[in-house]
Every structure is written in structure tokens, then in C-alpha cells.
Amino acid sequence: MSIQQEQYTFDDLDLSNVPPIQDNSNHKLDHHHPRELCKILYSKDYLHTLKIFNALLNSNEYSKRSLYITKQVIQLVPAYYTAWNFRFHILQKLMALSDTENEITLDKELDWLDEFTLNNPKNYQIWSYRESLIKDTVSFPNQHSLKRELPIIELMIDDDTKNYHVWSYRKWCVKYYQDYTNEWKFCDKYIDRDVYNNSSWCHRMFILENMILVSTPIDRLSLIEKETKYTMEKIDLAPQNISSWNYYRRLQLLLLNNGTDNHKKNINLQNSIEFANRFNTTSSYALEYLAFAYSALDSQKYRTQILEIYQCLVTKYDPIRANYWKYKISELE
Amino acid sequence: MLSYNDQDNDKRTRKRFKYINTVILGRKRDPIIQITTSEPEVINMCKELQTETTIARNKVLDKIYECYNNSNGTSKKYNKEEIELDPSYHLPYLELFLDNDFPPHMVALDAAHPWLVYWICNAYRILSESPLPPTINLKIKNKFFPPLLTTLKKAGPFGGGVNQIPHVVANYASILSLGLTDSPEIWSLIDRKAIYEWFLKLKLPNGSISTSESTGEHDVRSIYCCLSVASLLNILTMELVEGMLDFLINCQTFEGGFGGSPGEEAHGGTTFCALASLVILIPFLYPNKVLDDFIDVDNLLRWLSARQPNEEMGLNGRSNKLVDGCYSFWVGGSAAILESLGYPFVIDKSALREYILRCCQSTETRGFRDKPGKRPDFYHTNYVLLGLCCCDSVFYTKDSNPLNFVSRIKPGNKDRGVAAINPVYALTCETTRNMYEFFKNFSN
């Protein structure tokens, strides 16, 4: 498979018709002017590439050789956003030409991007560029699907399980293609691998909240209950885990907001208190949850319990957050 | 892959437990639990499952304990000797790069020239405790308004370097760099009108703003970079900010912090951007309303304070992620913004200061770093220093206009080389106020 859209080398380029560019990088400074601040000593290679790139950019030449040069710049400096931007415009123009011989296609571009992504895991221009490509260059709406995007996302997250940009891109894709069917399994995989991976817990909440939006009230409740059970198992596994407790707390809030039966709501809270109490010696997050649940139940009636919990957090279990716990105590007064 | 407390883990647990007791709690014996359970037993909050997260954290903790326990290489105990910032140690690191070119490998930052200028000059401004000298001001001016042009013209919006397209984030770093000169003569060269019209072209239907035309990111970071510049240059309009407030509000997550876009994970950097943006926007749109009317401030305070674990004492940027010196500002600065508005400062300032001074600097290399084991860089030098300013200051305001936020170095502060900063703008209060006074006279 060839993933080269552009087969040029520097030697093939006919630069005789490239207009010259005013080169600002070497200011013709007289001796009274100080040296340029934060000037980078460029390599010869880079200077040469950039000279051609700037010439083609400034003459708005949307050609295959321009496409080639953008790749050279990006490979030298992945964060060079001007090259990404120029590349995007070139592709848009060339794809519109529908030249069947030597076709420039979105597929080929995505293939190249996949490969580039694997070699530059920390670069994040890639993801917004990819988003623009899919949004703005697809000529036939059904030409692409989420399926095309899933493998590269999974590879990247396998390699760096908390990569913010990749998780964000996955959310964008899921929303864009309106396809949530792969997501529960995906979250399970990374929570099974590392129960402390907050990115996968947050992705799970993103999926859950979307499901809640599209479910009937009854489905909604059973979904939240199912998630509650799942989370309790994960807390059992590792009680001192802020991620699972934040998720659990959110589930209980959703139960409070989605039910109508006050009696049932109180029972839910009581149950959650009973659950959290099992960890009152092994998890400061359980203690924090307890204070939250008592407050939700009746902050007047359980004032003593709540106060005692915050005091314990201040003096024993989580003293570095004393300012926050004291603020919570002051709210009770 | 997963195993319950193996021997190593157990030893570490005891070590950490002992550390909390003796260092943080100042206890000689292990405490006894007194909560609702009937039988008293020893606290063990550290029982954990071993996963990638805990393995990575424990590696970092080992290095951190070394910094805390053994600063002078002899004692095994926590070093109780006081530590103070010594600006004269770090200044040569910045001076070197103010006077010399960068080596070729720095080409990776070729689209970030304004950032290099801001990081280095801002850190220099703070550490040297005085306005930038005229020689540096001239260098900054020449960087953004090349003297090649025979007649000096106004310029802006700015990009990442020569012949690069304008970029909202690069433009932000450029305006801050120009701000640092404290020079009305230089400020009058900024083309406010062109920047404003360019911003309008970048606005997106969802309320956010794109970093550049056609491609680029659009998230709370691009919004903050736009709003910060627009308020500094006095070009905020209803048209420019339309839809931004809703976008920002929707970025607060169930955890309490803010993600980059609605539905994304709460993160220190994006939380700072969102909060600072809200603090600029709300007084502009609704002079009679407060932050609490729009977001869950209580949950935000909870999330900010949860960024500081008892063991590391420094701040992390997300739940279950590693401590990193730059969050001293992204998270510490967010806490400072809230302190300005009258909320409690929910980070332990003296503990964070310990992390900064004992773990983010070393005797081997000048400059500040992310964590022990990493090399210093300009980005961390600037944001760790801004974080230290947060630790050493108290924040308040009499005025809801964020340009007039003030801070005062705490009485009894021992560090030299810290400045009173405005946390919304990541500049000194003095510069922010000067810019406000200068640009308020311009009409839109």
C-alpha cells in the first residue's frame, strides 16, 4: 500500500517559477540594533525547507509540490501550525479537482496521518487537523464512519492511557457520528486495566449522561442503578480512589434528580451511607462522600455526624485540605 | 497485572503512612481511629491496588521523599531547616537566553516564539523584582515590530513567528510579552482594530473561538486567550463574547473542575482558562451578578483542593495524575482568583511552597522543573514562579473588574524574587493596572 500522496523529492521540484519571499528572519540590522530575542539557530536543512515552504505559501500555490513541502515542514516541526493550515487548504482544493489519475483522497491523507500520529504521540495539532478534515472535506456524507477512526484512537490510548487529546477526539467522533455503541466496552477495557484511570471514568460519565438524555425515565433509573452496582464493585477493589468515588457521587446525585418518590430517594441515600461506612477507615473519599450524603439527607438532623467527619478529615485523614474542610464546617454554622 | 499489596507495596505503604504521621501530623505514634465503627483500629488509608497509576506515582514519591527527607544528603529525617528562594541562583539561566541565540534543537518551538519571549521575560520580571530594563524592552519591541520596516507601522494580530499565520494562542503570548515592557510607546503600536476584527472572523456558532482560520483548536483555552487580550486591550464587545458564557458554563464537569470542551475531563489548565474567562466575562455582561450565579463554585473549590495530596504536597492537574510544578499556577492561580473574590484559599500555601522550593529546583541545574528527575525549562520556570507568588501572597479586590485585582506579598514572607501578581492575567499587578490605565482611554 502506498500512503504517499506526493512523490516529490527536493530534486524534482522546479523552483525556478517560485516567487521570491521577503526574508524577515535575518533582519538587516545595523550595529545599533540588539540581536533578535529568542532567535533559534536553524539548521541548513530547515532553512532550506522553510524558504521553499514560505515561497509557496505566500504565492497561494495549491499544488502537489506544495502538499509535499508542508509534509517536510511538519516532519521537522510537528507544532508548525501554519503548515497544517496550508496543507488543509491544499487538500481541499486538490480533492475538489477529482483527478482520477493521481487522486488525492481523504483516505490516503488519513492513512498518512495515522502513521504520523503513531510517531508523534504528544503532538495535538494532529487531532484538530483530523477533525477539520473529516468535517470539511468529506464530499459524500456517508463516505466515512466512526469505524475508520476507532483503530488509531485505540492504539494511541493503549500507548498512553490518559492522553487528554485522544480522549477528547474520541468524544468528538462519537458525537459527530452519533454512534455510542462501542463506548461501554471501551471504558470497561481501560477501567479493568487500571481502576485509577480517571480519563476512562470521565468518558464513562460522558456516555452515561448521553444515554440518560435519550432514555425513558424507567430505563434511566435502571441504567443508573446498574452503574451504581458496577461502581461499588470497583470501589471494593480499591477504596482510596478519587475517580470511582466522584463517579459514585455523581450517580447518587442523578438518582436524586431523576426520581420522584421522596421515600425511595431517602432509601437510596441511606443505602449509600451504609455502603460508604464500610470504608470509613480505608478511604478519605468515602468519608467525604458520607458528609455529602448526610447533608443531602438532612444537614440539620445529621449535623453532629457531618461535623465529626470534617473534623476527622482536618486533623487525621486529609489535613492538607484543611482550608476546604474548614470552609465546609463554616457552611454548617 | 493487578495484585494486592505485595511486599514492596506494603513497605511503601508503611513508609508513606509514617511520613504522614511524623511530618504532616507531627505524631510519634500511629493514631487510633475514632469514627462510627465500634472497634478502634489503625488508620490505613493507603491500601491500594497496584496498577500503572500507583506504580508511576510511587516512583515519583520515592524521588520526592528524597527531596524532603534528605535535602543535604546526610539526615534521614525530614529537613526542617527553612528554605528560601534565591533569585541570584536562577537569574543567570534567564540572562543566558536573553543574551544568546537558541541551539538548533529548539526548532521544535519555532511556532512558539512569543511564548519563549513571555516565559523568559515574565520569569525575569518576577525574579528580578523590577521592571524590565530598557535593553530588553527594545529587544521585545524589535521582535514583534521588526526594525526592517523603515517606518514603524502598527502590527497585530500575531502568529508564532516570521511568516506564520496569526494564531489566538500565539497572539495572547505576544500581547503579554508586549505588556511586560510597561511601555505606552510600544503599546500604541498594537493594532487593536485589526485584532478585534480578526477575532470576530474566528468566532464559531457554538460560542467558542478557533485558534486560526479553517483549522485549529476551539476550546476554553482559545476563549481565554481571546478574552484576556480583549480585556487588556479594551476591545471587549457584546458581539465578540456572544455565546461564550454558555460554552464555559457547560465545561464544568461532575468532578468540579472544567474540561476543554463540554463533556471532557476536568483539567488544571482548562480549569484555569475557564475560570479566568468567567471572571472577565461576568462583570462585563452582568455587573450585578456573581460567579455563584453561573457555576457550582463549591464543587470547584472541592476539585481544586483535591489536587493537593498529603504526600506530594505539590499539585496535580487531574484526578489520579502525577504532581507537576506548572499546576502550582494553573490550579494555584485558580485558587488565587477565587481568593480575590472572597472565597477561602483552598490550597495549602505553605505545603505547596515546600514542594516548589524542595522539588522543583535542584543544585544541578538552574531554573525550575516539573518534578524531581525532570530537566528545567522556560515554561515550568515561569509557571512554577507564578505559583510561588500565589503561595507568598494574599489576594483581594475592591472592584469586580479583574484588571484591578490586587495581591499583597504576605507579611513575614522570606522569599526574595517574588512579585505581586494578577492571577487572571499571569502578569504583575503593576503591569495589568498600567495596561488598564493606558487602554481605557481608547474607544472601541
Ligand SMILES: [Zn+2]
Ligand atoms: Zn508541567
